[in-house]
Amino acid sequence: MIENEMLVCRNMSVPMSDGVALAAxxxxxRKPGTKGFEARPVVLVRTPYNKAYVSTRFDFRPFIDGGYAVVFQDVRGTSASGGTLEPMMNESRDGADTxxxxxxxxxxxxxxxxxxxSYMGGVQLQLAVRPVPGHETAFIQVPAGNMFGGSMVYDNDMLALETCAPWTMMMAASLLDRFPAETAAAIRNDIEANNLPLPVMLAGDQLSELVRPHxxxxxxxxxxxxxxxxxxxNRENPDFFAAAEANSKFGDVTRPLMHxxxxxxxxxxxxxxxxxxxxxKGATPAARSGQRLIIGPWGHRADPGFRQFPDSEVNDAAASAAWMNLHLxxxxxxxxxHPVILYVMGENRxxxxxAWPCPGAVRxxxxxxxxxxxxxxxxxxxLSITVPATDEPADHYLFDPANPLKSLGGHGVTGGPVDQQPNEHRKDLLIYATEPLDEDVEVTGxxxxxLYAASSATDTDWFVKLIDVFPDGRSYNILTGSARGRYRKSRTAPVELVPGEVVAYEIDMWSTSNVFKKGHRIRVEIASSDFPNAxxxxxxxxxxxxxxAADxxxxxxxxxxxxxxxxxxxLPIIPLDRSRxxxxxxxxxNPGGHYYGKLEDTEWAFQAQEMEASQLRVP
Structure with missing residues (x-):
């Protein structure tokens, strides 16, 4: 509870350059005994999830205590703001106008x-890659965006189904008053007919059951x-998503950022x-030297069913306030x-x-x-470092889309480290593992x-997982990569597979930091589905x-x-004798504290005196 007097001015109208007004x-x-307001730095949060709701789950006490003003704004087309929601497409300009x-x-x-x-991080990344007077810095947490391949809509070749479908349904349910009456009624009918708990995001079996018949x-x-x-x-059209893409503009960044x-x-x-x-490549020395990176062992959301890591919970509100204090x-x-701070899983500290990539890694x-x-x-x-023999036989399996491999964890919106044993009896899953390790092996990078693979089909998918197998049989996913056959030559110009033709797929498995401990095994698993993640x-x-299913x-x-x-x-292996x-x-x-993944489930109480915009005057 904030003890000092805090005031709130609701639904201030912020004009955009195209005439649309956004609400903030x-x-x-205000210090006791004063009537006006001192000019101060502002911390801005732009959200599609209703600014009033987010303010009760975003612990901004450190900013208020530090003498900042805090502004929550509904992005275009959501809650009290005008315009139409086109996810991520207007955020760069709207952020600059704000x-x-x-x-x-x-x-x-x-x-x-x-x-x-998340989305609130993505709007910052889009803002950071353009010159914006007054925007001094950003604390960019898990930024959405780069929708053509950055996992909000498409994860490289695949539709990130477990992320984008539930998000679309959640937003539709929360913005019913934005739709024409007939459309809103149809959405309500779908929700009722399928017994959907919207606006909560669907996941796992519930999502699978909803998707399969359609x-x-x-x-x-x-x-x-x-x-x-x-x-x-626009599966194959990056131009459509260009307004939401920041990757090609990193050379224009002028300011320090926390990632x-x-x-x-x-x-x-x-x-x-x-x-x-x-x-x-940043545009200024301050940008090039001012980037910082913190990565913990987290998924997008906290879940007690995930593998838990000791000493991993970070108070991101305190971290963000400290970052603002440094730059403002x-x-x-x-x-x-420290330019980079990492949680090393397995070592658990x-x-x-x-720098990143970490110096000294041996590929x-x-x-x-x-x-x-x-x-x-x-x-x-x-699995070993021994090169295969000339005549080593290939492995085969049948993949039936009607019986896909169930997603267990991963890096979707509800992903995390989950024991993979429930899937490992399946014959459509290939498994390759080392002998128990005789010393620790750190993989960081x-x-x-x-993958040299062939299929009888004219299109198919390949999924590769890196797994940490414990001596007791538990096997936790570390990374997942994938490739889609039709895009083997080009994402923008798909071509069908030639049945039986061997194709070499180069697969990005993402990055990690994990110590495979002595006695553990390093395992690779290969399948043709990961549903409903993809x-x-x-x-x-x-x-x-x-x-x-008929197809x-x-x-x-x-x-x-x-x-x-x-x-x-x-694997990028950090030698054991390298200094750490x-x-x-x-x-x-603190005990019971949070990191960003728990914010949706954490509500904090505060008291604020309501005021009108006309009362906002300086001494």
């Missing part, structure tokens, strides 16, 4: 910092949303790429002397690094091996896989958005691992 709530503290308005207010001293996770075009609730169809229409993410977060790659590219108040903090290739029977946990697949491939070269084809899949076609995984700078938990959360 202002929170600020800051231009803020720095003109008498209670703002001309300095604005931004903060917030093609993507006719998915309940989503089928009534224009941007859902626009996303499906805050999690190893299992669906937007991890956005954070890593931004940190690396701006550090190397000139108050140094020793943790920001935090480490400071001078080491592990090859797949078997006698042709790597199917399931009882198969004969092995980007992992890549090379959309199902019918094993047919057709419009994937209209595919139904499914059972595919005969082959994975090669001989000397001419050595399927493998490349271990540190205490950065900004540790």
């Amino acid at each position: 709530d202002l929170y600020l503290e 800051i231009a308005w803020l720095i003109a207010q008498p209670w703002c001293n001309g300095q604005v910092g931004t903060t917030g996770p 093609d993507l075009r006719s998915l309940p609730v989503a089928r009534h949303v224009p941007f859902w169809h626009a996303w499906l229409d 805050f993410s999690g190893w299992y977060d669906l937007f991890l790659r956005n954070s890593l790429e931004a940190y690396v590219e701006i550090s190397a 108040r000139g108050k140094a903090h020793p943790l920001f002397d 935090w480490r400071a690094e001078s 080491t290739v592990y090859y797949l091996h078997s006698n042709g029977g790597a199917n399931g946990a009882q198969g004969d697949g092995t 980007q992992v890549r896989a090379t 959309d199902l491939n019918p094993n047919r070269f057709m419009d994937l958005s209209t595919a139904t 499914y084809v059972i595919a005969e899949q082959t994975i090669f691992h001989d000397s001419a076609r050595p399927s493998s995984i490349e 700078k271990w540190i205490d938990t950065p900004f540790p959360a």
Whole structure:
């Protein structure tokens, strides 16, 4: 509870350059006995999730206590703001227009910092890649955006079904008053007919059961949303998503930024790429030297069913306030002397690094091996640094889209580290594992896989997982990468597979930091589905958005691992004798505290005196 007097001015009208007005709530503290307001720095949070709701779950006490004004704004087309929601498409311009308005207010001293996770992080990244007077810095948490491949809509080749479909349905349910009456009634009918708990996001079995009877075009609730169809229409068209893309503009960044993410977060790659590219190519020395990176062992949401890591909870509100104090108040903090801070899983502690990728990593290739029977946990697949023999037999399995491999964890919006054992009896899962390790092996950096594969189908998918297998049999997912056959030559110009043709797929497995402990095994798993994390491939070269069970084809899949076609995984291994700078938990959360993934489930109470905009005057 904030004890000092705090005031709130609700639904201030903020004009955009195209004439649309966005609504914002202002929170600020007034010293006892005074009538006016001193000019001060402003912390801005822009959200599609109703600013009044978010304000009760976003602990902004550290900002108020630090003498900042805090502004929550409904993005275009949501809650009290005007216009139409086109996810991420207007955020760069709208953010810049909002800051231009803020720095003109008498209670703002001309300095604005931004903060917030997920969509609220994505709007910051888009803002940061353009010159915006008054925008001094940003604390960018797990930024959504880069929708063509950055996991909000498409995860490289795949539709990120577990993320974008529930998000579309959730937004539709929360914005019913924005739709024409007939459309709103149809959405309500879909919600009732399918017994959907909207506006809560669906996940797991509930999402699978909803999706399976439908093609993507006719998915309940989503089928009534224009941007859902626009996303499906533009599977192979990056130009459509260009307004939401920041990756090509990192060389224009002029200011210091904090990049805050999690190893299992669906937007991890956005954070890593931004940190690396701006550090190397930023437009100013302040930008190049001022990037910072913090990565914990988190998914996008907290879940007690995930593998839990000790000493991992960070108070992101305190971290964000300290970052603002550094750049808006000139108050140094020793943790920001470290360019990179990582949680090393397995070792289960935090480490400071001078850069990312971490210096000293030795890229080491592990090859797949078997006698042709790597199917399931009882198969004969092995993994080692030994190059395969000339005549090593291939592995085979049948993939039936009607019986897909169930998603267990991963890096979707509800992803995280989950024991994979429930899937490992299946014969359509190939498993390759090392012998129990005779010493610790630390893998920190980007992992890549090379898969030599053939299919009887004209299109199909490949999923590769890196797994940490414990001596007691528990097997936790570390990373997942994927490739879609039709895009083997080009994402923008798909071509059908030639049945039986061997294709070499280079697969981005994302990045991690994990110590495979002595006695553990390093395991690679290969399948052709990960549902509902990704959309199902019918094993047919057709419009994937209209595919139904009637279109499914059972595919005969082959994975090669001989000397001419050595399927493998490349691991960035940190040598045991390399020096390591271990540190205490950065900004540790108090017992029962939070990191960003828990904000949706945490509500804090505060009292604020309501005031009108006319009362906002300086002494």
